[in-house]
Structures are given as structure tokens and as C-alpha cells.
Amino acid sequence: MLPGSVRMTERQGQVLSFIFHYELVNGGPPAQADIQAFFGISGPAVHQMIVTLERKGLLARVPGVSRAIRVLVPRAELPELQPSTSRRPPPGVRTWVKTTR
Numbered sequence: 001m002l003p004g005s006v007r008m009t010e011r012q013g014q015v016l017s018f019i020f021h022y023e024l025v026n027g028g029p030p031a032q033a034d035i036q037a038f039f040g041i042s043g044p045a046v047h048q049m050i051v052t053l054e055r056k057g058l059l060a061r062v063p064g065v066s067r068a069i070r071v072l073v074p075r076a077e078l079p080e081l082q083p084s085t086s087r088r089p090p091p092g093v094r095t096w097v098k099t100t101r
Contacts, residue, residue, distance in 0.1 A: 006056045013079040015039070015049055016058060020071045021081050030068045038084045 008016070018038055022030040032046045041047075050069065053059035062068035071078070 006058060008053075008056065008058060010079070011039075012049065012053060012056075012058070015079040016053065016071050016073055017078045019059070019069060020073075020075065020078055023071075029067045031067055040084070080097060 015035060018035060018040055019029055022034065032043060032050070035041075035049075036043055037047045041049075050059065050061065054061055058071070058073050060070045
């Protein structure tokens with residue numbers, strides 16, 4: 001159950017779900033740049049989202065430590081992660097490569 005029946009927006013739920021699944025797949029939480037690339041939003045917007053989620057009690061982080069964020073919402077209460085709609089490539093990738101199948 002969400003802490004104190006806290007409400008979250010659709011975008012907040014997607015960010016929490018992304019962080020949860022990123023950690024599950026990669027063995028550690030994402031950098032803010034990973035969140036920025038997946039959602040196609042600015043660095044300051046990612047930072048503000050993390051601060052808001054922490055304030056709502058949905059996320060915990062250790063100040064001054066990189067990649068020290070943890071989702072506090074039970075997995076069963078996270079929304080299904082939707083595919084990225086970002087047109088921007090992830091950090092380190094110059095362009096998208098179109099493939100045909």
C-alpha cells in the first residue's frame with residue numbers, strides 16, 4: 001500500500017517503475033542521465049521529480065551519494081512500465097539506428 005495513501009501522477013508512477021525495473025535488470029539504480037534519456041526530459045526535471053518522490057515518501061535516497069535511490073512502493077503497486085516515447089538516444093549514443101525486420 002502506498003505510504004499514507006499518497007497519490008502519484010502517471011508520470012511519477014512511470015519514473016518509479018523505471019527505477020525499479022532498471023535496478024532489477026542492471027543490479028543497481030539508474031543515474032539521473034538514464035532517467036533523462038528514457039523519458040526525454042531535462043536533467044533539472046529529473047532532479048525535481050526525484051525530490052518530489054522523496055518528499056512524498058515513495059522514494060528514498062542518500063544525499064551526496066550517486067545512484068543511491070530506492071523505490072519504497074511495493075512492486076505490486078507500481079504501474080506497468082510503458083515503452084519510452086523519447087526520440088532522443090541514450091547517453092553515449094549519437095544517433096538511433098533504424099533496423100528492419
